[in-house]
Every structure is written in C-alpha cells, then in structure tokens.
Amino acid sequence: MRHDFCPGYPAPYDALVTDYPDETTYPYDSFRVEWGPIFHRGRLDGSARVLVIGQDPATEEDVTRRILVGTAGQRVQGLLTRLGITKSYVMINTFLYSVYGQSGGTSHLKDAGIVAYRHQWLDTLVEHNDFDAVITFGTLANEAFTAWAATPSGQVAALYQAALLHPTYPESAAASGQQSESSAFRVLLANWNKALPGLGAAITHTDQPATLKRYGYTFKSTDYTPIPEMDLPAGLPTWMRSTELWANRTGRTTDDKRATLTAAVPADLRAW
Numbered sequence: 492m493r494h495d496f497c498p499g500y501p502a503p504y505d506a507l508v509t510d511y512p513d514e515t516t517y518p519y520d521s522f523r524v525e526w527g528p529i530f531h532r533g534r535l536d537g538s539a540r541v542l543v544i545g546q547d548p549a550t551e552e553d554v555t556r557r558i559l560v561g562t563a564g565q566r567v568q569g570l571l572t573r574l575g576i577t578k579s580y581v582m583i584n585t586f587l588y589s590v591y592g593q594s595g596g597t598s599h600l601k602d603a604g605i606v607a608y609r610h611q612w613l614d615t616l617v618e619h620n621d622f623d624a625v626i627t628f629g630t631l632a633n634e635a636f637t638a639w640a641a642t643p644s645g646q647v648a649a650l651y652q653a654a655l656l657h658p659t660y661p662e663s664a665a666a667s668g669q670q671s672e673s674s675a676f677r678v679l680l681a682n683w684n685k686a687l688p689g690l691g692a693a694i695t696h697t698d699q700p701a702t703l704k705r706y707g708y709t710f711k712s713t714d715y716t717p718i719p720e721m722d723l724p725a726g727l728p729t730w731m732r733s734t735e736l737w738a739n740r741t742g743r744t745t746d747d748k749r750a751t752l753t754a755a756v757p758a759d760l761r762a763w
C-alpha cells in the first residue's frame with residue numbers, strides 16, 4: 492500500500508533547521524528545550540496559500556515532530572477544511588519549543604534571538620509562497636505576526652490577517668477560572684464564525700470549494716479533521732493522526748513529569 496509523507500526540509504528551509512536557537516536563546520526555565528525544536532507542518536514546496544501561526548508545540552507534536560497535530564491542530568485543520576484548504580497551507584508556531592510554566596511565553600515573546608529566528612522563517616515563507624491569508628491563533632501569535640508585519644518585508648507583503656482566538660482557548664479559560672468551558676466554547680466559535688466571510692473572500696485559491704459553514708456553540712466530532720498523512724514524517728502509524736488524545740506527560744514528581752512522555756495507542760484503534 493502506498494503512503495504519503497512529509498519530505499522534510501528542502502532548500503532554503505534546510506538552512507533554517509541546520510542552525511536554530513538552543514537553550515541560550517530559549518531558557519530551560521521557560522521552555523521544554525529538552526524535547527527539541529519542532530519547526531512546522533504543511534507545504535514547503537511553494538504551494539501554500541494560507542499561513543497559519545500557532546503558539547507552541549504540545550505533547551503529540553513532541554512525538555510526531557510536526558506542529559499542530561493534537562486537539563488544537565485538528566480544530567485548526569477543521570477550520571481550514573471549511574475554507575476549502577486541504578493541502579495548500581503551511582504552519583509555524585510563535586515558539587520553537589513548548590512553553591514551560593505560566594508566563595514563559597509572554598515574558599520571552601520579544602526576546603531578540605527568538606524574534607530574529609521567527610522573522611527568518613516568516614521572511615523565507617513569504618518570499619517562496621503566494622499567500623492569500625494569514626491566520627494567527629492566540630494573542631502571542633497575533634503579536635508575533637504584527638511585529639513581523641511592521642518590518643520592511645512585512646510591509647511589502649501586506650498580507651491579509653485574521654487574528655483568531657486560540658483553538659484551545661476554552662480549555663485554558665476554564666482552567667484559569669475565567670469562565671465555564673461551555674461559555675468559552677461559545678466565545679471561541681463566535682470568534683471563528685465572525686472571521687469566516689473575510690477569510691472566504693481573501694482566499695481565492697482553494698483546494699476544494701469552501702463551505703464557510705458556521706460553527707455551533709461547541710465543536711462537533713465532524714468539526715475535527717484528522718491530520719493528513721502527507722504532513723507527517725514517513726512511517727508514522729495512522730493512530731498518531733487520529734482525532735483521539737494519545738500522548739501525555741506522566742511521572743510522580745514535577746521533574747519526572749517534565750522528563751517523561753507516555754504515548755499509547757487509543758483503545759478503540761487497537762486493531763490487533
């Protein structure tokens with residue numbers, strides 16, 4: 492049986508993944524540098540029409556080595572599907588490594604080394620693609636993109652941007668006690684619904700007709716789109732692209748938990 496796979500990092504991206512910031516730029520007290528950098532997901536062959544900017548990688552991404560693969564990624568993939576984009580996209584995160592602790596992201600967003608490397612990626616992507624739109628997810632991604640948009644290359648590109656709430660906003664808002672999860676889902680999906688017409692008008696090159704179907708008050712199972720096989724390194728099993736959670740940080744102590752990732756085949760996907 493034939494399989495699609497992500498071919499990796501062709502020129503000029505090979506230079507970006509050869510020389511990337513380490514713990515001297517991303518300090519251990521604010522980032523999970525020990526799990527390595529995770530650079531992107533999607534097309535690096537110049538065919539991307541939509542640029543997605545997320546925040547930072549989570550557990551599933553640590554294993555698959557591509558960003559926005561877990562719950563957040565499948566919600567984003569579902570939004571792209573509504574916009575008629577099934578393959579012509581590329582995604583990067585605001586941060587190369589998972590944020591560790593509450594304020595790690597906010598306090599390092601504008602660090603010179605972090606910004607410089609992020610701008611190298613944005614400059615390269617914009618030079619080699621013809622983007623119809625940029626979608627930023629969350630405050631930090633919006634601020635990161637806004638800072639780049641003010642640079643000379645950002646001003647020349649003058650890209651259409653939709654600044655959306657982060658796909659896991661409901662879980663974060665509920666965990667911080669700001670609001671109930673159900674009301675936060677309503678807020679998130681109202682925010683995404685509002686952006687649909689503008690994005691629909693901006694994205695003139697789609698892979699299939701856009702439906703621009705409005706979301707309800709919460710995500711339905713059909714609002715999640717599994718991650719395409721062509722986005723992940725060769726040979727990854729199908730369950731790693733499924734809409735189920737399969738990776739967790741586990742351990743008795745804070746230190747063990749930071750050091751340990753448990754990946755398990757979801758119970759209903761055990762074919763043996």
Ligand code: URA
Pocket residue numbers: 545546547548549552557558559560561563564584628
């Ligand atoms: N995973 C990512 O890669 N980025 C996010 O913003 C969230 C989860």
